[in-house]
Amino acid sequence: MxxxxxxxxxxxxxxxxxxxxxxxxxxxxxxxxxxxxxxxxxxxxxxxxxxxxxxxxxxxxxxxxxxxxxxHLISARHSETFGRFAQAELGALKQEQVFLALLDTQLDLISWEVVFVGTLTEVSTSPREIFQRALQQNAYAMIMAHNHPSGNVQPSEEDRAFTSRLVDLGERLGLPLIDSFVVTKKAYWSMAEEEGPLAEKS
Structure with a gap:
């Protein structure tokens, strides 16, 4: 400088x-x-x-x-790129945290912020808070990502249920959740990669 x-x-x-x-x-x-x-x-x-x-x-x-x-360096057009980004950001955290990625119409990142912080093993989340932030930022779509400090990259039943709820609410509000990631130090798991587009899963 x-x-x-x-x-x-x-x-x-x-x-x-x-x-x-x-x-x-x-x-x-x-x-x-x-x-x-x-x-x-x-x-x-x-x-x-x-x-x-x-x-x-x-x-x-x-x-x-x-x-x-x-x-705009981070795009959600490719789930692997975003998954590696989320893994680098969250994978080493000691507490479970939920991050929300808000996207524009080109699926470029316009906001990336923590919405909930939990304990070593669990986090309490609220759809109201998530959609409130998305609407305030005038987002076109959303991605949710959270870490598992245990090292187990597979989503829990609670993770799946909460994601399904967000997908349903997003479709009603015209603000889709296009992917949900679980990350650890060594890996990431993408619901859209593993199980197909979330828009078909309400």
């Missing part, structure tokens, strides 16, 4: 070495710009208000672009 900051100041005809040094006094390496507080912002802007204001705007724009691109 140091080279980019230096180039920015240099392109504006500033003393690039001096301004870059000032920048890293306020924002050391590894600083999280999401945590930018008013005191740090004001101190930085006071050094060179016009130029530094533009730099902060550019950094924020870069953050938004990166966030947007990351969301």
């Amino acid at each position: 140091k080279e980019q900051v230096f180039s920015y100041y240099e392109a504006l005809g500033e003393d690039a070495a001096r301004e870059t040094a000032r920048f890293f006094l306020h924002f050391p390496a590894g600083y999280d710009f999401n945590a930018l507080d008013e005191k740090t912002k004001s101190a930085f802007l006071s050094e060179n208000k016009r130029v530094n204001t533009a730099l902060l705007h550019a950094l924020f724009a870069g953050y938004l672009m990166e966030k947007h691109q990351k969301g």
Whole structure:
């Protein structure tokens, strides 16, 4: 990042070495710009208000672009790709957790968030919470994924019953659940892969 900051100041005809040094006094390496507080912002802007204001705007724009691109790196069009992603995200967790993937019309990921955290062996889930989040995000479709800390990748009867309930509710609301994953450290299990499209399973 140091080279980019230096180039920015240099392109504006500033003393690039001096301004870059000032920048890293306020924002050391590894600083999280999401945590930018008013005191740090004001101190930085006071050094060179016009130029530094533009730099902060550019950094924020870069953050938004990166966030947007990351969301579209994962697609649900191929269950194996998504299964490996979910396995990497959840497989090593010590407690059972349920994550919800919300998808756009191209089946690209627009949101990936934990909706429930349980114990070592079980989790209590609510369809109301799941559909509430999906509707708030204006999602086109959903995928549910949860981990089994025991290492057994096969779904339980409770897992199957809950998935069937979500499929039924999703069809009624026009917000389909297109897959349900169980993951462990070493493997993933996809209901759509193993048993066919969920839309046929209500």
